[in-house]
Amino acid sequence: MTEPLLGIYIHIPFCRKLCAYCDFVRYPFEEALCEAFLKALCVEIASFEGPTRAKTLFLGGGTPSILTERQLESLFSCLFKIFEFSSPEISMEVNPDDVTAASVQHWERIGVNRVSIGVQSFDDATLSKMERRHDAKGALHAIDLVAGHFNNWGIDLIYGASTKHAWQETLNITDSLSPPHVSSYALSYIPGTPMYNATRARMEDDTVLQLYQDAESMLARYEHYEISNFALAGFQCRHNLIYWKNECYAGFGPGAYSFVDRIRMANPPDLKDYVEYPGRKAEVTQIDLFDEEVETLIQHFRLREGISPGYYEKRFCESMDKNFGAPLRILMERGLLESHEGRIRPTAQGFYLNDEIGLLLVK
Amino acid sequence: MKTPQENIRNFCIIAHIDHGKSTLADRLIEYTHTVDERKIKEQTLDNMDIERERGITIKSVSVRMEYTAEDGHVYELNLIDTPGHVDFSYEVSRSMAACEGALLLVDAAQGVEAQTLANAYKAIEENLEIIPVINKVDLPAADIESVRRQIEDVVGLPADDALLVSAKTGLGTRETLEAVIKRVPPPSGNLDAPLRALVFDAVYNTYRGVIVHLRVVDGSIAAGQKILFMAAGIKYEVDEVGSLQPDMVPRPELCAGEVGYLICSIKTLSDTPIGDTVTGADKPAREPLPGYKEVKPVVFSGLYPAVATDYDELRDALEKLQLNDSSFQYHADSSDALGLGFRLGFLGLLHMEIVQERLEREFGLTLVTTMPNVAYVITKTDGEVMTIDKASQMPSPGEIDVIEEPYIEADIMCPTQYLSYVIDLCKRKRGVHVRVDYIDGNRCMAVYRMPLAEIVLDFYDKLKSGTRGYGSLEYRIIGNQPGDLVKLDILLNSDPVDALSTIVHRDSAVRLGRALAQKLRKLIPRQQYEVAIQASINKKIIVRETIKPLRKNVTAKCYGGDITRKRKLLERQKEGKKRMKQIGTVEVPQEAFMALLRVNEEDND
Numbered sequence: 001m002t003e004p005l006l007g008i009y010i011h012i013p014f015c016r017k018l019c020a021y022c023d024f025v026r027y028p029f030e031e032a033l034c035e036a037f038l039k040a041l042c043v044e045i046a047s048f049e050g051p052t053r054a055k056t057l058f059l060g061g062g063t064p065s066i067l068t069e070r071q072l073e074s075l076f077s078c079l080f081k082i083f084e085f086s087s088p089e090i091s092m093e094v095n096p097d098d099v100t101a102a103s104v105q106h107w108e109r110i111g112v113n114r115v116s117i118g119v120q121s122f123d124d125a126t127l128s129k130m131e132r133r134h135d136a137k138g139a140l141h142a143i144d145l146v147a148g149h150f151n152n153w154g155i156d157l158i159y160g161a162s163t164k165h166a167w168q169e170t171l172n173i174t175d176s177l178s179p180p181h182v183s184s185y186a187l188s189y190i191p192g193t194p195m196y197n198a199t200r201a202r203m204e205d206d207t208v209l210q211l212y213q214d215a216e217s218m219l220a221r222y223e224h225y226e227i228s229n230f231a232l233a234g235f236q237c238r239h240n241l242i243y244w245k246n247e248c249y250a251g252f253g254p255g256a257y258s259f260v261d262r263i264r265m266a267n268p269p270d271l272k273d274y275v276e277y278p279g280r281k282a283e284v285t286q287i288d289l290f291d292e293e294v295e296t297l298i299q300h301f302r303l304r305e306g307i308s309p310g311y312y313e314k315r316f317c318e319s320m321d322k323n324f325g326a327p328l329r330i331l332m333e334r335g336l337l338e339s340h341e342g343r344i345r346p347t348a349q350g351f352y353l354n355d356e357i358g359l360l361l362v363k
Numbered sequence: 364m365k366t367p368q369e370n371i372r373n374f375c376i377i378a379h380i381d382h383g384k385s386t387l388a389d390r391l392i393e394y395t396h397t398v399d400e401r402k403i404k405e406q407t408l409d410n411m412d413i414e415r416e417r418g419i420t421i422k423s424v425s426v427r428m429e430y431t432a433e434d435g436h437v438y439e440l441n442l443i444d445t446p447g448h449v450d451f452s453y454e455v456s457r458s459m460a461a462c463e464g465a466l467l468l469v470d471a472a473q474g475v476e477a478q479t480l481a482n483a484y485k486a487i488e489e490n491l492e493i494i495p496v497i498n499k500v501d502l503p504a505a506d507i508e509s510v511r512r513q514i515e516d517v518v519g520l521p522a523d524d525a526l527l528v529s530a531k532t533g534l535g536t537r538e539t540l541e542a543v544i545k546r547v548p549p550p551s552g553n554l555d556a557p558l559r560a561l562v563f564d565a566v567y568n569t570y571r572g573v574i575v576h577l578r579v580v581d582g583s584i585a586a587g588q589k590i591l592f593m594a595a596g597i598k599y600e601v602d603e604v605g606s607l608q609p610d611m612v613p614r615p616e617l618c619a620g621e622v623g624y625l626i627c628s629i630k631t632l633s634d635t636p637i638g639d640t641v642t643g644a645d646k647p648a649r650e651p652l653p654g655y656k657e658v659k660p661v662v663f664s665g666l667y668p669a670v671a672t673d674y675d676e677l678r679d680a681l682e683k684l685q686l687n688d689s690s691f692q693y694h695a696d697s698s699d700a701l702g703l704g705f706r707l708g709f710l711g712l713l714h715m716e717i718v719q720e721r722l723e724r725e726f727g728l729t730l731v732t733t734m735p736n737v738a739y740v741i742t743k744t745d746g747e748v749m750t751i752d753k754a755s756q757m758p759s760p761g762e763i764d765v766i767e768e769p770y771i772e773a774d775i776m777c778p779t780q781y782l783s784y785v786i787d788l789c790k791r792k793r794g795v796h797v798r799v800d801y802i803d804g805n806r807c808m809a810v811y812r813m814p815l816a817e818i819v820l821d822f823y824d825k826l827k828s829g830t831r832g833y834g835s836l837e838y839r840i841i842g843n844q845p846g847d848l849v850k851l852d853i854l855l856n857s858d859p860v861d862a863l864s865t866i867v868h869r870d871s872a873v874r875l876g877r878a879l880a881q882k883l884r885k886l887i888p889r890q891q892y893e894v895a896i897q898a899s900i901n902k903k904i905i906v907r908e909t910i911k912p913l914r915k916n917v918t919a920k921c922y923g924g925d926i927t928r929k930r931k932l933l934e935r936q937k938e939g940k941k942r943m944k945q946i947g948t949v950e951v952p953q954e955a956f957m958a959l960l961r962v963n964e965e966d967n968d
Contacts (some may be wrong), residue, residue: 185919209915257924295926354917361931
C-alpha cells in the first residue's frame with residue numbers, strides 16, 4: 001500500500017491582541033518567548049516519526065503573520081528537511097494588520113500559495129465589539145494586496161456578534177470582492193472566554209439560523225462545500241478537507257493534534273510545557289476501528305458531497321450498508337441525509353441539524 | 364438456660380423519625396454485651412443501606428438481651444424494633460402486640476410529633492406499659508420541661524418520672540434498662556395451654572428461606588413439632604427455633620412469653636402473613652390471637668424498564684425483591700406508550716419510593732415510573748361494581764354512576780405560626796376540617812379528612828417546605844367516599860398517552876390540565892419536528908402547548924482533533940437520550956411521567 005500523504009499543521013500561538021471570543025491556544029506576543037517557541041517547534045518537527053510525504057501545509061494560530069521573514073524562513077527550512085511535499089497547498093492565516101506589500105511578496109517568495117485573511121466583518125461597530133485590531137478599511141486594503149499576489153486566497157467571517165443588517169452588509173461586500181474562499185462561523189460563546197463572561201443576552205438559535213441562511217443565499221455563487229465553508233470552483237481548502245475526510249495529519253505546536261495510523265495525539269496546550277519538553281504528548285489515544293468508522297462518517301457528513309459507499313468499502317474493507325445501514329436509513333427518513341448520484345450526503349436540514357446525524361451514528 | 368417467665372420483658376421503642384430510636388437500641392445492645400464490640404456498626408438494627416442513609420427503619424429487627432439487674436437477677440429482655448413509618452402502621456401494631464411495654468422516645472429539642480402521637484395511641488390500644496424517655500437531653504436546645512408538659516398534655520401520660528437520656532453519649536442507659544424491668548410487666552401467657560404464637564415479622568434469608576419472627580403467647584414450640592399457620596391454613600414441621608441476638612442462635616424450644624425465630628421451610632414471604640397465629644397442628648388452639656388483618660396496597664404506580672430489553676431483568680428483580688418484602692404487590696402490565704412493564708401496589712408513598720429505589724440501586728435498573736395513584740371503586744350505570752387502579756381502566760363518563768375514592772384522616776402537627784399555611788394547604792387538597800388541638804403555646808395539631816389521592820400527589824413535600832421542615836404528618840384510612848372525578852388525558856401530537864392520564868377532581872381538572880401541559884412543554888426537549896401537547900377532559904381539548912421544532916444543532920468548527928472530543932460528547936448525549944422513552948416520534952424524558960407531581964412547583968406557596 002502506498003504511504004498516505006500527510007497534511008501538516010503548524011500552530012503559531014501568538015497574537016498582538018487577544019480577541020475576547022477566542023478560545024484557541026494563544027498568548028500575547030513576546031519576542032523572547034516567540035524565539036524560544038520557534039526553537040522548540042523545530043525540535044519537535046525534527047523528532048517526528050512517521051510518514052514524511054505530505055500534500056498540504058497549513059500555518060494557523062494564533063497569528064502566523066506575526067512571524068518575521070527570518071523566522072518564517074528558518075521554520076520552512078526545518079519543515080523541508082523532514083517532509084517531502086509534492087505539489088502542495090501551503091496556506092497561511094494572516095491578520096489584516098500584518099499585510100503589507102513587503103510581507104505579501106515575502107510570503108509568496110518562500111512558497112506560500114494560499115492566504116486566509118482574518119477579516120471577520122466589514123462593519124466597524126462589529127469589529128470593535130469583537131475587539132479586533134483592524135477596521136473595515138484595513139481589511140479592504142489587505143484584501144487588495146493579497147488578491148494582487150495570490151490566486152488562491154480567502155477570508156474568515158463571523159456572524160452573530162451584532163445586527164442582522166451589519167451581517168448582510170458584510171455578505172454584500174464579500175460577494176462584490178469575490179474571494180475564492182469564504183469561511184463563515186457563528187460566534188460561539190465558549191465558557192471561559194471574556195466574551196462568554198460578559199454577555200448576558202445570547203442570540204436565539206432561530207436568529208442564528210437566519211444569519212446562516214443569509215450567508216447561504218447571498219453567497220449563492222459559491223459552492224457551500226462544508227457546513228461553514230464556501231468556495232468558488234477549484235478553491236476548496238485541501239488541508240481542511242483532510243480533517244473532514246478523517247485522513248492523516250501531523251500537527252506541531254502547542255495544543256496541536258495529529259492523527260496517524262489510527263493514533264490520535266495531542267500536544268500540551270500550555271506554552272511553557274511545550275517549550276520545555278518539545279515533542280512530548282499530552283494525550284495519545286488509540287482509536288479503534290469502529291470509532292474511526294464513526295468519526296469518518298460524521299466528518300464526511302459535514303461536507304456537501306457526503307460519502308460514497310465505494311470509498312467507505314475501500315477504506316474499511318467492509319460494507320457501509322452492513323455497518324451503518326439502519327441509522328443511515330433513519331437519517332434519510334428524517335430528511336437529514338439523501339442519496340445523490342451514488343453518494344450519501346447531507347441535506348440543507350442535515351447542515352442545520354448536523355449534530356443530530358452524529359448522535360444517531362455513535363454508540 | 365431457660366429464663367423463668369417472670370424474668371422476661373418484651374418491649375419496643377416508639378419514636379418519631381430522627382428522635383434517636385436506633386441509637387438508643389445500639390446503646391442497650393452495647394450495655395448488655397449482646398453484640399461483640401468489634402461487630403458493632405452504627406445502628407445495628409438498621410440493616411439496609413437505605414435505612415441507614417435515611418435514618419429510618421423499614422424492616423423491623425428484634426434482639427434478645429441478657430441483663431443482670433441491680434436486684435441481682437438475670438433478665439431476658441426482648442427489644443422488638445418497630446418499623447418507623449406511617450406506611451407500615453399495621454406491622455407496627457403487630458410488633459406492639461408482641462410486647463408488654465414500650466419506651467416512648469421523644470427528642471428533647473423537637474418535642475412530640477405526629478408520629479410519636481400516633482404510635483403512642485397504638486401502644487395505648489395494645490395496653491402496653493409506656494415509659495416516657497426524653498432523649499438528647501445534652502443538646503443546648505433541649506427543653507426538658509416543655510417536652511414533659513407535652514407528653515402529659517398531648518399524649519396524656521404522666522411524665523414526672525420520664526427518663527432523661529442521651530442515646531448518643533450513653534447517659535441514662537442503665538436507668539432505662541432498670542425501668543424496663545421494674546415497670547414493664549412480665550408476660551402472662553399460659554405455658555400449659557395449646558401453642559399460640561404471634562407472627563410479627565418475617566424475613567427472607569437466601570440460605571435458610573423464610574425466617575419467621577414470633578412471640579410465643581401460650582404453650583411452647585420446639586424443633587420437630589408440627590405446626591399450623593391459622594390464617595394461611597398451611598402446616599409445616601419446625602426445623603429450628605431460636606433467639607435473635609441479633610444473629611440467630613438456635614435453642615431447643617421457645618416458651619410462653621418468649622420472643623424468637625422459627626424456620627420451617629417456608630419458601631415465600633407471602634405464605635407467612637404478618638399477624639398470623641402459629642399453633643400446634645395436632646392440638647390446635649381454639650381461637651387465633653386477635654388483630655390479624657390482610658394488608659392491602661393503597662398506592663399504585665406503573666414501573667417500566669427505561670430500555671425495553673431490560674424487561675426480563677426487571678421481572679427477575681421484582682421476584683427477588685418480593686422475597687424480602689412481601690408487602691408490595693405486582694403484576695405484569697403494559698402501556699401503549701411505555702411498552703411492557705409492571706403495575707405495583709404499595710402500602711404508602713414512602714414504601715413506593717423505597718421499593719423503586721431498591722430496584723434501581725440493588726439491581727442496577729433504570730426505570731420509568733408513572734404517576735402514583737389510588738384505587739377507585741366505580742359503580743356503573745348497569746350496576747356493575749369495579750375497582751380500578753389506573754386511569755386508563757376508567758369507563759367512559761356515560762357508563763359511570765358513582766365513583767368513590769379512599770379518604771384518610773390526617774393529623775398534621777406544626778408550630779402555630781404555620782397553622783394558617785397548613786389549613787390553606789388542606790383546603791386546596793379538598794380537606795374537610797375536623798379540629799385543631801393546641802399542644803402548648805407553640806404548637807398545634809390540625810386534623811383533616813381528605814382524599815388519599817391528594818396526599819399521594821405532593822402533599823408531604825408541600826407540608827415540609829411550607830413549614831420549614833417542622834410539619835409532621837400521620838394518617839389513617841377511613842374508607843371510601845364518592846367524588847366528582849374525571850379523567851384527564853394528555854395527547855402528544857394528537858395521540859393520547861395512556862401513561863400520562865390521571866384521575867382528578869373536576870374542580871381542579873382544567874387548572875391541572877393547563878399546568879401539566881405547560882410543565883411537559885418545559886420537560887420535553889425540542890425535537891426535529893414540532894410537538895403538540897394537549898390536555899383533554901372527557902375527550903374535550905382544554906389546552907394546547909407547542910414545542911417548537913429544533914431548528915439548529917450543529918458544531919460550527921471541526922478541525923484536527925476536534926472529532927474525537929465531539930464523538931465522545933455525542934456518546935454522552937446519546938447515553939442521556941437512552942433514558943428517554945420514544946412515544947410515536949416524540950422522545951419523552953422519564954421525569955415527564957411524574958410531571959403532575961411537580962406542576963405546582965412554581966406556585967408561591
